Structure formats: C-alpha cells, structure tokens
Amino acid sequence: MEKLMRAPSRYVQDKDVILKMKDHTTMLGDSFYIIASKTAMKVTRPKIEKSFEETDVKLVFETFNGESSKGEINRIRDLVKENGSNVIVGVGGGKTIDTAKAVAYFEKLPIVIIPTVTATDAPCTALSVIYTDEGEFSEYLFYPTNPDVVMVDTAVVANAPARFLVDGMGDALGTYFEARACLRSNSPSLAFGGITQAGFALTKLCYETLLEYGYEALLAVEKKVVTPAVEKIVEAATYLSGVGAENGGLAAAHSIYNGFTVLEECEYTSHGRLVAFGTLVQLVLEGSPTEEIEEVIDFCLSVGLPITLEEVGTKEIDGKKLMKASKVACAEGESIHHILGGVTPEQLFDAIIATDNLGKHYKDLI
Numbered sequence: 001m002e003k004l005m006r007a008p009s010r011y012v013q014d015k016d017v018i019l020k021m022k023d024h025t026t027m028l029g030d031s032f033y034i035i036a037s038k039t040a041m042k043v044t045r046p047k048i049e050k051s052f053e054e055t056d057v058k059l060v061f062e063t064f065n066g067e068s069s070k071g072e073i074n075r076i077r078d079l080v081k082e083n084g085s086n087v088i089v090g091v092g093g094g095k096t097i098d099t100a101k102a103v104a105y106f107e108k109l110p111i112v113i114i115p116t117v118t119a120t121d122a123p124c125t126a127l128s129v130i131y132t133d134e135g136e137f138s139e140y141l142f143y144p145t146n147p148d149v150v151m152v153d154t155a156v157v158a159n160a161p162a163r164f165l166v167d168g169m170g171d172a173l174g175t176y177f178e179a180r181a182c183l184r185s186n187s188p189s190l191a192f193g194g195i196t197q198a199g200f201a202l203t204k205l206c207y208e209t210l211l212e213y214g215y216e217a218l219l220a221v222e223k224k225v226v227t228p229a230v231e232k233i234v235e236a237a238t239y240l241s242g243v244g245a246e247n248g249g250l251a252a253a254h255s256i257y258n259g260f261t262v263l264e265e266c267e268y269t270s271h272g273r274l275v276a277f278g279t280l281v282q283l284v285l286e287g288s289p290t291e292e293i294e295e296v297i298d299f300c301l302s303v304g305l306p307i308t309l310e311e312v313g314t315k316e317i318d319g320k321k322l323m324k325a326s327k328v329a330c331a332e333g334e335s336i337h338h339i340l341g342g343v344t345p346e347q348l349f350d351a352i353i354a355t356d357n358l359g360k361h362y363k364d365l366i
C-alpha cells in the first residue's frame with residue numbers, strides 16, 4: 001500500500017485571529033459566502049466584518065438551519081449560485097462545517113473553515129458526515145482535497161462551554177492508539193493510504209500534548225481565558241487529532257462509539273466521551289501493559305472523561321443490550337477489524353465488562 005499524507009493547505013491559530021481573516025483568505029477569491037450557526041454568527045460576524053473593512057470583498061452571511069443534510073446542502077448551493085460567490089466559509093461546530101465542505105465541493109469552490117468549538121475532527125479533514133433532514137445518519141462524503149484554510153480563534157473557542165474542550169480531548173485521546181493499531185496490522189488510514197512517519201508522529205504528539213497540558217487547559221477554559229496550555233490543547237484537538245486520524249487511521253475506539261450509539265441510554269453522551277471510553281476498551285482488548293492503561297485512566301480522571309459504563313449513560317449493565325452494541329461495533333467494514341487478528345463481538349463484550357470493572361476499581365481508589 002502506498003504511503004499517503006494529506007492536510008489542510010493552511011492552518012492558522014491565535015487569539016482574535018479572525019481579525020486577520022483578510023490576510024489569510026483573499027488569495028482564494030473576493031466574494032465570500034459565509035455559513036454560520038446562530039451562535040457562531042453572533043460571536044464571529046463582527047470580527048469577520050472588521051477584518052474586511054475598507055476592502056472591496058463581498059461578504060454574504062447565511063444562518064445554518066441545524067442539519068448537515070442533502071436538503072440543506074442544496075438550499076445553500078442555490079443561494080451561492082445566485083450570489084455568484086467564489087469562496088465558501090463554514091463557521092461553527094461539526095455539522096455547519098460538514099455542510100459548508102459539501103457545498104464547496106459540489107460548487108467546485110475553495111473553502112475556509114472557522115471552528116467555534118473544539119469538539120470534533122471536522123475542521124481539518126476531507127470528509128463530511130451527512131444526515132437525513134430528520135437527523136438520522138445517512139452517509140459519509142469523501143473529498144479529494146482538504147480544506148484550503150482552517151482558522152481557529154482561541155478567544156472564541158475558550159469562550160465556548162468547557163465541556164466542548166473535554167469532548168475534543170476525548171476524541172483526540174483515541175488518535176494515537178488507533179493509528180498504532182492500524183500500523184501494527186498494516187491497515188489503511190482514513191485517507192485510504194498507508195501510514196507515513198509524519199502522520200504517525202502527529203498522533204504521538206497529540207497524546208503527549210493531552211497528558212501534559214489537558215488539565216491545565218481545562219482549568220483555564222473554565223474561566224474563559226486563553227493561556228499557552230489552551231493554545232496547545234486547541235491545536236491538539238483540532239489539528240493533531242484531525243490530521244492525525246485522517247492519516248493514521250481509526251481502530252476499535254471509533255467502532256465502539258458507533259456501537260454505543262444504538263443504545264438509547266447513550267443518546268446524550270457526546271462523541272468524544274464515548275471515544276475516550278472506547279479507547280480504554282481498545283487498550284484492554286489489545287492486552288496493553290498496565291502502566292499504559294493507568295496513564296490513560298489518570299488522564300481521563302483529571303479532565304472528567306468517562307472510565308465506567310455508568311459514566312457513558314448505561315447505569316445498569318444489560319448484557320443483551322451490550323451484546324447488541326458489541327455486534328454493531330464489530331459489523332463488517334468497521335475499523336475495529338484494524339486490530340491485529342480481528343475482534344469478535346464476544347471478545348469486545350468481555351473487554352467492555354473488564355474495562356468497566358477496572359474503571360470502578362480506580363474510582364474506588366480516589
């Protein structure tokens with residue numbers, strides 16, 4: 001398999017960096033169509049307008065309707081055509097960003113991404129998750145290129161509720177271990193290529209950054225301030241985790257997330273929290289050394305990520321339901337099969353029970 005590395009063309013991150021949007025984006029075009037969620041619009045529009053003050057650049061703002069669906073993508077495509085815009089900008093969380101990426105792809109226009117939370121890997125990757133208009137998962141769209149520009153304003157991100165930062169750290173926690181599993185079994189990355197040293201190095205740095213700065217960054221964001229630790233964690237959760245996962249590949253942690261989404265008990269548990277618990281289960285599945293598992297548990301405890309089933313929403317363990325989730329996680333085509341030797345639903349079920357008991361044990365020690 002040929003080795004492949006891909007990433008956004010430009011990544012910019014700083015406090016109030018949106019005020020410099022003009023400097024980083026006008027090489028792409030002069031008529032911007034800006035799609036933003038309601039909250040994102042309120043927070044970023046004044047800064048975006050200020051950045052383009054005294055220029056001839058045309059800015060059109062449109063509020064995102066909340067679902068990353070074909071209907072919404074087509075609605076916005078029509079508006080973009082009407083306006084004759086030549087650059088698409090997506091501002092907000094995962095769904096807004098995924099919609100903007102799809103619009104840009106279908107209209108063959110460059111794309112600028114401005115995430116306002118760090119909860120997902122959407123900003124840097126070349127794919128979108130598409131839902132039905134009713135919000136059910138529909139499909140993934142894969143693109144030939146990554147976003148042209150990703151701009152992260154750390155003042156905006158630090159002002160979002162701290163739980164988004166924790167979610168982002170949960171999603172980022174799996175990146176190194178999932179890439180390592182893919183490397184061991186020579187499985188393809190999310191970009192359908194072999195794993196480069198560069199890609200794998202990003203995932204390692206992602207994990208090390210979480211361990212070193214995660215707790216400190218969380219305490220700063222709880223007070224809505226930006227410190228060097230916040231800058232490091234925002235980069236880890238946005239760039240290192242996104243580009244790392246795309247070029248390093250997924251394994252059990254994300255399949256476990258997919259499996260748990262069928263349980264109604266986990267309906268309100270975020271992607272990042274489930275991936276964090278899934279990461280621990282993956283380590284148990286792989287028979288990782290105790291020191292490694294303890295390191296991950298300590299990190300989870302420090303930032304409030306789940307280490308037991310109860311913390312992901314399943315108060316009482318119902319064996320039947322857990323088996324159902326295990327089967328979904330082990331469905332054909334799931335990335336859990338990137339674990340060397342493959343994984344059966346029974347093996348996963350046992351690993352989940354063992355992880356939960358391990359988590360309870362560590363909770364009792366506190």
Ligand SMILES: [Zn+2]
Pocket residue numbers: 121171254271275
């Ligand atoms: Zn993820």
